[in-house]
Amino acid sequence: MTLPTSVPTQGAKDTRAPLLEVRNLKVGITGRNKEVVRGLDLTVGHGEVVALVGESGSGKSVTALALSQLLPPGLEITEGSVRMGGRELVGTSEKDLTGIRGRDLSMLFQQPQTMLDPTSRVHVQVAEPLASKGSGRATFARVVDLLRGVGIPDPEARARAFSHELSGGMAQRVMMAAAMAGEPRLLIADEPTTALDVTVQAQILRLLRDEQRKRDLSILLITHDLSIVSAFSDRVCVMYAGRIVEEGPTPQIMKHPAHPYTRALIRCSLLEPEANGALPSIPGSSSRALSILEGCRFAPRCHVMAAAPDLESACCATEPALESKGQGWRTRCHATDAQTHGDAA
Ligand SMILES: Nc1ncnc2c1ncn2[C@@H]1O[C@H](COP(=O)(O)OP(=O)(O)OP(=O)(O)O)[C@@H](O)[C@H]1O
Ligand code: SF4
Ligand SMILES: [Mg+2]
Incomplete structure (x- = not known):
């Protein structure tokens, strides 16, 4: 796969506190004395791209869901802290979290088609995180802008389409537009390109990089693909059996x-x-x-x-x-x- 060449995404040393600070995060299976994430410490700085890698079952997706406070029934945070911009997310009410998700923190997942509602038109779904929700012309125009921004041809027509009418690559672009709509500070992307063919993968990664540079977006990128890690991330965290076993600057760890x-x-x-x-x-x-x-x-x-x-x-x-x-x-x-x-x- 041809990826954009690796360019350090950080300039002068950033002295601000990290945007995301995770301390001693533990996720257990409800009712069983079994932890699938065991005391995870992780930080993501402002405008930093951190890759989280590890074999299947190491706990990457559970971590992503725990950070977003979206764990499915059967899994629960048993200990630890997740601070976003200094604000504690663990224990925050669902009502407050709804305001945070989409605006401060967005997610992008592996299977875009499963995340989109097939019965709802694209513009309605992309408009979800926009503060000025509604059917107004301004919202529709903003959605069309967002779709154009992620390289969707004929964005007005696509905005009116139903999501089941989209190809996988197009659906992932729509998901990206939706993830960017609220101008989040942090994007958690769990294998965002794994289900796509290689040319579409490279396009989606370029779009992610453009967004990251344009808006100083922080990204936690979960991937199996170490070529993506090398080309795209500033730092890498290696996870094994629910723990980080190694972390550091990407060139250092890869070499x-x-x-x-x-x-x-x-x-x-x-x-x-x-x-x-x-x-x-x-x-x-x-x-x-x-x-x-x-x-x-x-x-x-x-x-x-x-x-x-x-x-x-x-x-x-x-x-x-x-x-x-x-x-x-x-x-x-x-x-x-x-x-x-x-x-x-
Ligand atoms: N809903 C659940 N209930 C109980 N255990 C779960 C649940 N979801 C995941 N697990 C367990 O948590 C562990 C970590 O799973 P996770 O999906 O985070 O792995 P992963 O690193 O994302 O793997 P992959 O690379 O295959 O996506 C696995 O042992 C899995 O079986
Ligand atoms: S050498 Fe290191 S990685 Fe290997 S078993 Fe010992 S502590 Fe674990
Ligand atoms: Mg996973």
Whole structure:
């Protein structure tokens, strides 16, 4: 896929407090003593693009829903804080949240067609977050502007269409127009391009980048695609079994990952055959990891621990803390740099 070339999206160092501050967020399955997000700390600065990556089931979508206070029945925030522009969202009434969503915080999800109401016309749905809701000409004109802004041809006709008449790429643009309508400060985008073909993916990413630069928009981008992470994000957070295991500036993490899991993810994404000709994969499965209660949850799959038996007792007994390696880079691993980057890896 051809992506826009990577250009740092941040200029001079921003001294403001982060726009989004998540502290010790825990999400559990209601009625069961099981956490799917376990003490997550995360920040997104003003105008910053932070990528959240990890294997399927690591807790990325649950995190996105928890941040938006949109968890489905069966999941609940059991502890922690989500502050947006200094305002606490956990425990805020649904009435107040309705005002915050769309205006301060917007969401974009993977399956646009499932998010749009097939029985309602496009302009009604895009107008939803606009303060001046209604059927007035001004609102319709604003919707047409928004649709034009996301590259929809013949926006007046599309505005009058029903969403089931749209292609997948067109529906995702409509969702983007709706997400941008309230001029939010933060966009949480969960795999926004995964369901689209590669050319439409690149168009949607360009649109996102344009919006981000035009309006100093902050974005939390959830994706499996590390080429998108490299091209698009300022910072990356790597999630495994409900925890951040490594985070830092994107170029740093992509070029010099420290955590064995991050290294394995990057190696798999390169799809370069191993010496025996097989494509790289991370041995074992992540599905058991949530039920590991002691030690490092990656231990059963960790090639670094497997190659350094002296690590085993520490790895299996104590979960490592997320420790700073300087300049915003933090990693959660008992191995030293020499062990992680040595021949064993
Ligand atoms: N409604 C729910 N009730 C109970 N458990 C759930 C629910 N939704 C998700 N989970 C569990 O939470 C964990 C994290 O799921 P989540 O959907 O956040 O993964 P993900 O990282 O987004 O994966 P993917 O990359 O496949 O989208 C999984 O173990 C999943 O089974
Ligand atoms: S703490 Fe141990 S098991 Fe976990 S990633 Fe580091 S070396 Fe591997
Ligand atoms: Mg998901």
